[in-house]
Amino acid sequence: ALRDVIELYEVAIEDQGLKLVHTLPESMPCFGDRAMYQQAIANLFDNAIKFSPPHATITITLTTLPPRPTTNGHATMRLTIQDEGPGMSQEDMERATERFFRAEHARHTPGSGLGLSLVQAIVQLHGGTLSLKAGNPGLVVTIENPLPLKSE
Numbered sequence: 235a236l237r238d239v240i241e242l243y244e245v246a247i248e249d250q251g252l253k254l255v256h257t258l259p260e261s262m263p264c265f266g267d268r269a270m271y272q273q274a275i276a277n278l279f280d281n282a283i284k285f286s287p288p289h290a291t292i293t294i295t296l297t298t299l300p301p302r303p304t305t306n307g308h309a310t311m312r313l314t315i316q317d318e319g320p321g322m323s324q325e326d327m328e329r330a331t332e333r334f335f336r337a338e339h340a341r342h343t344p345g346s347g348l349g350l351s352l353v354q355a356i357v358q359l360h361g362g363t364l365s366l367k368a369g370n371p372g373l374v375v376t377i378e379n380p381l382p383l384k385s386e
Contacts, residue, residue: 235268236275236296236313243279252286256294262311265382266360274356277349278315278375285319285373292317298381308380317372330366353377 240256247254282292292315299310322330331354350364353375357364362379 235271236262236294239272239275239279240294243276243283247279247283247292250283250286251288252283253289253291254294255291256296258294258296259298262296262298265311266379267356270356270359274353274377275313275315277353281349281373281375282315282317282319286317287319290318290372299378305380308383311377311379311381313377314374316369316374318369319372321368321371321373322366324368331364 236258240254240258244254279292286292294316295312295314297312299312301307301309331350350366354364357377357379360379362377365376365378367374367376
């Protein structure tokens, strides 16, 4: 699912004069609704492209974290997308997943303010978490989803 979205967006990213750097494992099974995850990742790419300045880099990383006590023995898939745009204030990051919310720097860009709320809904539906933090520069968006136990 992830490689398909990356392949689809690579051309758009290059057309905008941006660079895409990705670190992905050889294989990563998709647990959940593939189309929903593709939509969530596409929304994150749309935002990263929209807010990145010329010649910036968008970085995507997919890793598997070992089981932790807080994950009830489940390993966790961590997907991180970082851009080099203006980022968001702490206050805006706290509200970014609200439907129709538009950060001050985004008020004059195309969009409805539904992108991150949709990503949040998809991630929560799959038992995961979405977090935003400052990238200095840019924004770092992280999705963590528990992976099924081997016997599930």
